Amino acid sequence: MARLVLKFGGTSVADIDRIRNVARHVKREVDAGHQVAVVVSAMSGKTNELVGWCTQASAMHDAREYDAVVASGEQVTAGLLAITLQNMGINARSWQGWQIPIRTDGAHASARIQEIDGSEIVRRFGEGQVAVIAGFQGLAPDNRIATLGRGGSDTSAVAVAAALKADRCDIYTDVDGVYTTDPRIEPKARRMARVSFEEMLEMASLGAKVLQVRSVELAMVHKVRTFVRSSFADPDAPGMGDFLNPPGTLICDEDEIVEQQVVTGIAYAKDEAQISLRRVEDQPGVAAAIFGPLADAGVNVDMIVQNVSEDGTRTDMTFTVPAGDLAKAQKVIEDAKASMRFDVVQSERGLTKVSVIGIGMRSHTGVAATAFKALAGRGINIRAITTSEIKISILIDGEYTELAVRTLHSVYGLDKA
16 A cells, blocks of 8 residues: 555646546545545636636735635635545545645745645545645645645645655646657657656756646655656556556656666747846946846846956846846846946847756766757857756747757757657
8 A cells, every 4th residue: 555646737627527537547546555645726727717807806916815716726626526536435525725734934826835734634544535635725824825826736746745755746737748858849759757856857947847846846855756647548548557657757866767868858948038238347246236136026037148358347248037027127127227337238039948958967078069069050049058967058049949959859869769
């Protein structure tokens, strides 16, 4: 007998028929003798509808009341799944975040989980009960519902798995695993059997939409073995009940990966914007004067390139931000022009960041050179480059996104089985 946490996303619970299919996945694990907790998202499209209602009611709404409204989507799903499981003869009970409780900080609408008391759910496991938990929510210090930000149900599931000391956390979604790149761009993309926490964290933060970044961070910190699986696969198909190697992609510690490729995957993020501050005074404290106000305004700055003039008195500072943050960033820069000490600000939209990721890069040379040569051969100009131990990110014009992804996927042999 094992202890499992199963998480089902919005498309997996989009209507009653799909909820019945989810219940069959849960029943399979219960029939195998496992203790099961299920974390659910709101039905597909419901959260957007609830957010829209809040905005219609007031553009400047109270974040605490916003949380009360948007958390209801997951509560509906949890209740419906519990009813469906009960109808199948399974002892199931729904749980809202405050009932467990999942305790968070006070940042309503973007709260972070601080503590989970799983003792009552463990006690119910002993009675053979399945816990169906509303994801995306917890209890803030003010004793009000707090939501965890978009994609927070993934984070809920991993946190619950850590609190319950689960043997595995299965994230069911509309794809059957993690691929070497986006299959919509490169049909030769392959599903990976295993990927390390570090690689998945890079892929999630660099544009891969399979898992929410914070959920991967939690899984890595607490060593929660996490499977990405498809909820649309037949629940009773051969191998679906395999405890050690079910169909999907295992996200695990690096030590569990026997054969490590140099490059694991190619990720990309569209809609990047580039900002350049020209002729900035090259003095101590200038970088802090530029990036401090941007951080305070919640602008996520990514790739930073600095060029110093020959006489050492002036510099050009270029960096990227998400296109959605460009207007906010421009206002912050204009308001702080005196302290930032630059002559001209320039900006450009429509850029893409393409990233090469792999833990094998730590011990191999020439990985970056291979990427640069391959892109040059395709006539793709590189705007900026950043690197870490296990990734290289390259900024290019957006029109070359698909060509760059396919080129890099091929040059590192990721299209070969």
